[in-house]
Amino acid sequence: MGSHSSTRAVGAILHRISNGVSSKWSPNSFALSKHGLLSRNLFSSASSISSWIPLYEVKHCNFQVRNIRTFAPVCMGRRSSKIAGRKGAQDAKKAKLYSRMGKEVISAVKKGGPNPTSNTVLAAVLEKAKELDVPKDIVERNIKRASEKGQETFIEKVYEVYGYGGVSIVVEVLTDKITRSVAAVREVVKDCGGKMADPGSVMFKFRRARVVNIKVTDADKDQLLDIALDAGAEDVIEPPVNEDDTDEDRAERYYKVVSTSENYTDITTKLREAGIPFETDNGSELLPITTIEVDDEAMELNKELISKLLELDDVDAVYTDQI
Numbered sequence: 001m002g003s004h005s006s007t008r009a010v011g012a013i014l015h016r017i018s019n020g021v022s023s024k025w026s027p028n029s030f031a032l033s034k035h036g037l038l039s040r041n042l043f044s045s046a047s048s049i050s051s052w053i054p055l056y057e058v059k060h061c062n063f064q065v066r067n068i069r070t071f072a073p074v075c076m077g078r079r080s081s082k083i084a085g086r087k088g089a090q091d092a093k094k095a096k097l098y099s100r101m102g103k104e105v106i107s108a109v110k111k112g113g114p115n116p117t118s119n120t121v122l123a124a125v126l127e128k129a130k131e132l133d134v135p136k137d138i139v140e141r142n143i144k145r146a147s148e149k150g151q152e153t154f155i156e157k158v159y160e161v162y163g164y165g166g167v168s169i170v171v172e173v174l175t176d177k178i179t180r181s182v183a184a185v186r187e188v189v190k191d192c193g194g195k196m197a198d199p200g201s202v203m204f205k206f207r208r209a210r211v212v213n214i215k216v217t218d219a220d221k222d223q224l225l226d227i228a229l230d231a232g233a234e235d236v237i238e239p240p241v242n243e244d245d246t247d248e249d250r251a252e253r254y255y256k257v258v259s260t261s262e263n264y265t266d267i268t269t270k271l272r273e274a275g276i277p278f279e280t281d282n283g284s285e286l287l288p289i290t291t292i293e294v295d296d297e298a299m300e301l302n303k304e305l306i307s308k309l310l311e312l313d314d315v316d317a318v319y320t321d322q323i
Helices: 004-018 076-112 121-129 137-148 178-191 222-228 247-249 261-273 298-310
Strands: 030-039 051-060 064-069 155-162 167-176 208-213 233-236 254-258 287-288 315-320
Touching: 004 030, 076 137, 076 167, 076 315, 121 261, 155 178, 167 178, 167 287, 167 298, 178 298, 208 261, 222 233, 222 254, 222 261, 254 261, 287 315, 298 315
Parallel strands: none
Antiparallel strands: 030 051, 051 064, 155 167, 167 315, 208 254, 208 287, 233 254
């Protein structure tokens, strides 16, 4: 009786240790021993971090040995988290672009109908969507959506905000419900400690331009300058560099090639011919005439405010003069 009770007790322990290994054992007596193994490179992609792996040996009376190994959970490392975060930001940026273009398509159809031949506004929007590589199914879906009952026209609005440390922020909105959008923006600004500014208080600090964004790791600076100048670009803006930036941080910096609407296609064409990957704007961007440098605390608070604003469905873009 005592032998059977011991067997059941030890079997239950083994069941928990092995995370699902069966605890149904022979009623014969057996011994349990545990050894600690310090293992490196558990997987081909593992880092140099050591992992403690318990090894359990179940020894039956017939001298057969069964090994049960339990592994510590493999967690996403800091580098993987950064990559995932950057990919998420890129996906969110693309989603914002597609959303804005969908709204512009609906507004154009509402104004002049679904035929681009007779509706010059829609024709211009479709050409813009093609230039920005917006998928055709998104365009077609929003043309149909514009004809649905109850679908209102989208209206452009701009809200101006004061951030921390004297930073100015401009929020671009394209909405079918102005009261909803302004209430949402004000709530985020208030919760994050910012302040709504009067119209015109911030906008004069920015200028509108067409912009092509190129990762610093995807282009040689001198080659990019030559291409930009040959294509008639107004300027090439280098990204800011912080002393504590890692190599990965620097790899996510972008050159901004600034141009007029007339020269924009020429620039993107020459970049394609040179094999340089790039990201288009959403039709235009607001660039700060001068930039402001703030302390680390204010910088992080402003980043949080901007991030929260971009989460709003009606918000299409947020611009700041913070470095």
